[in-house]
Amino acid sequence: MKVLRGSAIKAIAKTRPAPGAELIDAPMPAPRESTLLVRVGACGVCGSDLHIVDWELGAERMVARLPVILGHEPAGEVIEVGAHVTNFKVGDRVALDPFGHCGRCGPCSAGRFHLCATPTTLSGAFAEFTVAPIGNAHLVPSTMNIEQAALLEPFGxxxxxxxxxxxxxxxxxxxxxxxxxxxxxxxxxxxxxxxxxxxxxxxxxxxxxxxxxxxxxxxxxxxxxxxxxxxxxxxxxxxxxxxxxxxxxxxxxxxxxxxxxxxxxxxxxxxxxxxxxxxxxxxxxxxxxxSRIRTPETWRRAIAMVSSGAVDLRPMVTHRYSISHGLEAFDLLRERRGVKALIIPSD
Missing domain, CATH: 3.40.50.720 (NAD(P)-binding Rossmann-like Domain)
Structure with missing residues (x-):
């Protein structure tokens, strides 16, 4: 698809250090040298998103980053790659991990990537498009259901x-x-x-x-x-x-x-x-x-298990929202209704 620079996209953002979140118009993001521009197909709503929205349990650590688009459990299609990207191409389907790894610190050198001291991070996926570092992206089969792909992060x-x-x-x-x-x-x-x-x-x-x-x-x-x-x-x-x-x-x-x-x-x-x-x-x-998050090897096995049919994640999805109605998902979590809600930007 043709990327329209300067156009606006719909997104759900945290704009101030107080309870609440807002639906905003944000500029179309652009990939940097070693990142991907991904059209979001689905993004899971996580309990940590609710903590940030309600401004509790350590959410104050985000003050310096505000305003910030929320969302960190997405899957989607690569529509543009940075100049230094060689392992992904336009049209690839990817699932994204909010925690990447630097590959240089002590834990990474020991193969314990989930304990990286300076991980690359990802947010901004409660939107029509997001940018992801290549170290946070995992290729999934084109035949994989996009909702299952968005559930690979919690499954991992x-x-x-x-x-x-x-x-x-x-x-x-x-x-x-x-x-x-x-x-x-x-x-x-x-x-x-x-x-x-x-x-x-x-x-x-x-x-x-x-x-x-x-x-x-x-x-x-x-x-x-x-x-x-x-x-x-x-x-x-x-x-x-x-x-x-x-x-x-x-x-x-x-x-x-x-x-x-x-x-x-x-x-x-x-x-x-x-x-x-x-x-x-x-x-x-x-x-x-x-046990914290995942490792690249865990991702490989998770993708294989889901793509082979050994595990079916779809029953966990109980609610789906468009971005325009995405704020309702936080009420769902707050009231402990349903299990997994997804934001589907195309809806």
């Missing part, structure tokens, strides 16, 4: 958490938090051959737990007084091999884990652990693992 986070764990085929797991990351963990674990997966959620997560059941997972509501007993009844007698905390609640892992099991922290911890709880985990022999 879930897959990475499973790969960080000790899980093997035939093992058991508990996933705390039935949101997109929790469901991604469960999908990745099932694809690995994990045979017993229990998902837990709050009483307000009833709709999300119902969706998890339609996807074939067993669920327990932590709003029930006997929820731990319910969960244990669905697990092997000695407990789960791994508990994945995708909610940040760190909710009763010792009661659910076998001795010597693993607690994998994926969600931002939302509370402090009391010393008594830490001692209980210590004497239970629990290994605590922190």
């Amino acid at each position: 986070t879930g897959l990475h958490a499973v790969e960080q764990s000790c899980l093997k085929a035939g093992d058991s797991a508990v996933v705390e938090g039935p949101g997109p990351i929790g469901l991604s963990i469960a999908l990745a674990a099932r694809a690995l051959g994990v045979t017993s997966i229990v998902m837990t959620g709050l009483a307000v997560d009833a709709d999300r737990l119902a969706l998890a059941r339609t996807m074939g997972f067993r669920t327990v509501s932590t709003g029930d007084r006997d929820w731990i007993d319910q969960a244990r009844a669905l697990l092997p007698p000695d407990g789960a091999d791994v508990v994945f905390d995708a909610a940040g609640a760190i909710d009763s892992p010792r009661e659910l884990l076998r001795r010597g099991g693993q607690l994998v922290e994926v969600g931002w911890p939302a509370r402090d652990l009391k010393s008594a709880e830490l001692r209980a985990l210590f004497f239970h022999g629990v290994t605590i693992i922190n």
Whole structure:
């Protein structure tokens, strides 16, 4: 398609250091030497977007960047490449990672790209077009559904958490938090051959737990007084091999884990652990693992799993919005309705 320099595009932006976001007209972006201009096909709405919109949980770190177009889970089509780009071409379909890597720091030199000290970052995808560094872009098959491609970022986070764990085929797991990351963990674990997966959620997560059941997972509501007993009844007698905390609640892992099991922290911890709880985990022999974002190798496997049909991410999408109605998606998240909302700029 022909790029019209100087034309305006529709976008959702954060313009001031206070709660709220705005629908704006922004100038058409242009790619720099090592970047891509991407026409956004779909972009996922993330819980961290809501924190920024509501100006909470560290959102103040963005003050120096305001005004900024939001959105960091997109997929789309390359329509222009920078002068130094050789590994992408116009017409390629790509999924974009909000966290790239420098390739030079200590963690990158050790192959731990997800811990890069100076990562290249991406935002600006709640718009018709966005610019992405080539280190943040991953080629996906042209046959892949664009909505599935936009879900590769959260799925990659879930897959990475499973790969960080000790899980093997035939093992058991508990996933705390039935949101997109929790469901991604469960999908990745099932694809690995994990045979017993229990998902837990709050009483307000009833709709999300119902969706998890339609996807074939067993669920327990932590709003029930006997929820731990319910969960244990669905697990092997000695407990789960791994508990994945995708909610940040760190909710009763010792009661659910076998001795010597693993607690994998994926969600931002939302509370402090009391010393008594830490001692209980210590004497239970629990290994605590922190799992952050993804690696390039995780992306490769995630793309292969989805494109082969081994994993279907589409059931997670419960709501779709045009940019003009995109602000409604934040109300959805705030009220914990639905699971995954997408902004579809062409709608």
